[in-house]
Amino acid sequence: xxxxxxxxDLAPAMPEIxxxxxxxxxxxxxxxxxxxxxxxFMGIGIAALAMYFVPMxxxxxxxxxxxxxxYSIYFKFIFLLNLMLTIMISLQYMxxxxxxxxxxYSLLLFATAGMMxxxxxKDLIVLYLGLELMALSTYILxxxxxxxxxxxxxxxxxxxxxxFSSAILLYGISLLYGLxxxxxxxxxxxxxxxxxxxxPVVMAMMFITAAxxxxxxxxxxxxxxxxxxxxxxxxxxxFMSIGPKAAGFAVIGRIFYVAFQSLQADWxxxxxxxxxxxxxxxxxxxxxxxxxxxxxxxxxxxxAGYMLIGVIVGTSExxxxxxxxxxxxxxxxxxxxxxxxxxxxxxxxxDYEGLxxxxxxxxxxxxxxxxSLTGIPPTAGFIGKFNLFMAAVQAGYAWLVIIAVMFxxxxxxxxxxIVMNMYMKDxxxxxxxxxxxxxxxxxxxxxxxxxxIGIMPSLVIG
Amino acid sequence: MVPLSWYIGLSxxxxxxxxxxxxxxxxxxxxxxxxxxxxxxxxxxxxxxSHYLQDFRxxxxxxxxxxxxxxxxxxxxxxLVALFKNKSAVHTDEIMEMKG
Numbered sequence: 001x002x003x004x005x006x007x008x009d010l011a012p013a014m015p016e017i018x019x020x021x022x023x024x025x026x027x028x029x030x031x032x033x034x035x036x037x038x039x040x041f042m043g044i045g046i047a048a049l050a051m052y053f054v055p056m057x058x059x060x061x062x063x064x065x066x067x068x069x070x071y072s073i074y075f076k077f078i079f080l081l082n083l084m085l086t087i088m089i090s091l092q093y094m095x096x097x098x099x100x101x102x103x104x105y106s107l108l109l110f111a112t113a114g115m116m117x118x119x120x121x122k123d124l125i126v127l128y129l130g131l132e133l134m135a136l137s138t139y140i141l142x143x144x145x146x147x148x149x150x151x152x153x154x155x156x157x158x159x160x161x162x163x164f165s166s167a168i169l170l171y172g173i174s175l176l177y178g179l180x181x182x183x184x185x186x187x188x189x190x191x192x193x194x195x196x197x198x199x200p201v202v203m204a205m206m207f208i209t210a211a212x213x214x215x216x217x218x219x220x221x222x223x224x225x226x227x228x229x230x231x232x233x234x235x236x237x238x239f240m241s242i243g244p245k246a247a248g249f250a251v252i253g254r255i256f257y258v259a260f261q262s263l264q265a266d267w268x269x270x271x272x273x274x275x276x277x278x279x280x281x282x283x284x285x286x287x288x289x290x291x292x293x294x295x296x297x298x299x300x301x302x303x304a305g306y307m308l309i310g311v312i313v314g315t316s317e318x319x320x321x322x323x324x325x326x327x328x329x330x331x332x333x334x335x336x337x338x339x340x341x342x343x344x345x346x347x348x349x350x351d352y353e354g355l356x357x358x359x360x361x362x363x364x365x366x367x368x369x370x371x372s373l374t375g376i377p378p379t380a381g382f383i384g385k386f387n388l389f390m391a392a393v394q395a396g397y398a399w400l401v402i403i404a405v406m407f408x409x410x411x412x413x414x415x416x417x418i419v420m421n422m423y424m425k426d427x428x429x430x431x432x433x434x435x436x437x438x439x440x441x442x443x444x445x446x447x448x449x450x451x452x453i454g455i456m457p458s459l460v461i462g
Numbered sequence: 463m464v465p466l467s468w469y470i471g472l473s474x475x476x477x478x479x480x481x482x483x484x485x486x487x488x489x490x491x492x493x494x495x496x497x498x499x500x501x502x503x504x505x506x507x508x509x510x511x512s513h514y515l516q517d518f519r520x521x522x523x524x525x526x527x528x529x530x531x532x533x534x535x536x537x538x539x540x541x542l543v544a545l546f547k548n549k550s551a552v553h554t555d556e557i558m559e560m561k562g
Contacts, residue, residue: 139538152541152548159538164484171504174511183519
């Protein structure tokens with residue numbers, strides 16, 4: 001028997017290939033290097049190399065299962081940026097926490113590769129495999145401090161709820177497969193153009209929506225986020241609050257805009273409900289938190305609510321505003337977590353009392369990131385929100401924007417409470433910091449981008 | 463021949479059993495087993511669809527799901543072992559370090 005299998009064109013998948021092979025090699029190199037910092041720098045280098053390959057990777061490959069287009073390129077850029085910044089902030093931190101394992105860096109790389117596969121998936125099988133590659137790596141990352149019970153607890157909670165959500169996703173996918181006879185996202189969209197919605201279609205859609213709402217931590221599927229964010233090592237929390245969320249949005253954008261495009265009337269009302277509920281839950285529950293990582297978990301839930309507006313809007317402006325918001329969120333959120341890591345004791349909100357007197361520079365950085373997360377000009381957070389809400393107003397969702405702005409005003413309370421603690425309260429204890437060059441670099445990049453985007457929005461818009 | 467609807471019914475029943483098991487039971491090992499049950503119900507329906515549609519994608523997908531499920535179980539049990547070393551508990555009610 002002579003089977004003629006054409007060799008697939010590897011160019012569109014080059015960034016993923018670079019990342020996955022480097023991660024595998026790093027697993028081996030881990031044995032030879034006593035100083036794990038080498039692996040960290042290797043990871044940053046690999047991310048930079050992959051970033052170099054990203055812009056020239058447009059095209060379809062692997063029998064049409066993998067599609068690299070402008071949309072996925074933007075997301076891959078965010079994932080790689082997230083990877084680089086995470087490695088920069090974790091170098092010193094993992095040493096301090098006595099959890100310096102070489103696997104840490106290769107798992108970060110594997111998780112990023114999974115996210116990139118999700119953004120590029122044109123077939124539901126690839127999508128599922130990318131999702132699991134990301135999820136399984138992040139479960140381990142959450143539990144990497146294996147002698148810390150809180151880290152273990154975060155990992156097991158994340159694993160149980162993540163496994164549950166992927167089972168729900170798979171049931172939705174199996175229904176879709178039964179209905180359409182294919183797993184290709186574009187063929188599914190063709191099928192739905194001729195076939196209206198029916199009960200099984202709506203069920204499949206609801207299952208898939210629920211599963212991805214788990215991934216982006218949207219209410220009512222957000223319960224895992226606060227516990228996992230609090231228990232996981234801070235650098236992993238920073239990674240998780242951006243990467244899997246962005247990947248979830250990449251898939252939501254792709255599935256809803258391509259596969260379910262002709263069923264818009266069915267899914268828009270559901271997403272509007274989820275978005276409003278997410279903003280409400282995230283912003284209101286964040287108010288009572290005393291742990292800053294937990295507070296930022298609720299804040300990230302609230303931000304997922306804002307970003308969902310970009311999907312609901314249904315125009316290309318909406319989607320691009322969502323991507324811009326994700327990019328800005330990467331900088332400001334990563335910056336806030338970098339400050340938390342910089343402080344020796346910075347997990348509780350009361351640790352920030354009087355920080356401006358003992359560490360004025362650190363307090364100043366935190367102030368900027370908190371202002372940006374609130375959305376106060378001239379920081380990037382304002383531009384992101386403005387851009388997103390503008391797209392929604394233009395598409396006729398002014399009432400949704402009013403609700404979002406109201407919840408955004410609520411968010412000022414808990415973000416500015418940290419600022420108030422830093423500047424207006426008396427110092428209880430002298431705060432100490434452990435600076436490191438890479439952490440300083442990460443802080444410099446994030447603060448610079450927060451201001452640069454805030455002052456010159458044309459950098460990211462358009 | 464067994465009609466397709468029987469397979470789909472079986473798959474739905476197994477899925478619901480898994481789901482209820484996950485929500486009701488508080489033992490982590492049983493919760494992991496419930497997730498496995500849900501995944502296998504998906505496998506039943508995918509294979510059934512694949513057979514009736516005369517299309518191989520569904521069966522290929524099942525192979526992938528089985529592989530990933532094995533990896534997931536391995537990671538889940540590894541985390542559970544780490545947890546058990548720090549605190550001898552497998553019940554979610556006893557593992558409550560964080561609240562709010």
